[in-house]
Amino acid sequence: MKRPGRYAAGAAVAGVPLALAVLGPFFVGEPGARAASFTPGGGHWLGTDFVGRDVLDQVLLGGRPVVLVALAATALAYLVALPVGLVSALTHRRWLEETLMRPLDVLLAVPSLLMLLLVAAAFPPGAVGLALLVALVSVPDAARIVRAAAAEAASRPAVEALRMQGESWWRLAVGYVGRSILRTLAADAGIRLTGALYLVATAAFLGIGVAPDASDWAVMVDRNRAGLFIQPWAVVVPALLIVALTMGSNLLVDAAMEHRAPAGRTPRDRVRSEPAPRAPVPPRKGRRP
Known part of the structure; x- marks a missing residue:
């Protein structure tokens, strides 16, 4: 798939859950009387869930917590991982x-689900505590990615030349090394966002940081999965929206990271491709040139 096609596909796939997360709550009316109508009808286009709430209203309300928590957790993880990785890659002090x-x-050796259970009690319940919890789980892996990418950029001769010129650490870390690893960080951000969505959904399944009756896509999947064959819409719709958000985000990142083919060869390429001129052959002795 070409680059414009990747952009279009990613925007189309991720646009639906993002639009529902941003605009969905504005289309929800006043909550009506709960009814046990699992099949669509009677004013409930997707039926009702296991406690009689309208499934469509829950879908419209449930996207914002998932998206905001995942985005906030990814941003917080990089706020910690970026300085840690850059300092580790650029320092000459082994102890640091x-x-x-x-x-x-x-922390990386501890499974993420086990870490969720261990540190959940230390964070306050709610969206803020869940975002901090997911960010803490994501920091070790993100810091290793930043450190590995920055170490390769820091070993280039240009960095040594800047150091010999007396450039500041900020100029080295942000001005050169940071700009050199932007493509790697952008590619990792898509994977990190997918992992954050997975952890947010897992935390909702385990009841960590989310109320059992919260309007949340992950909570909808967990609370209604027992009646999947009776009311499939309460499980299938939010699950598909979570999958679409992760797939669309990765498609957009892949399109942004794809190298654009050059329109033509540069003068340097033409010089490299041309054969080197032959040296003149000196005349043999005893013969006139």
């Missing part, structure tokens, strides 16, 4: 690198 990276390696 070990101090920054070894605790993250210990």
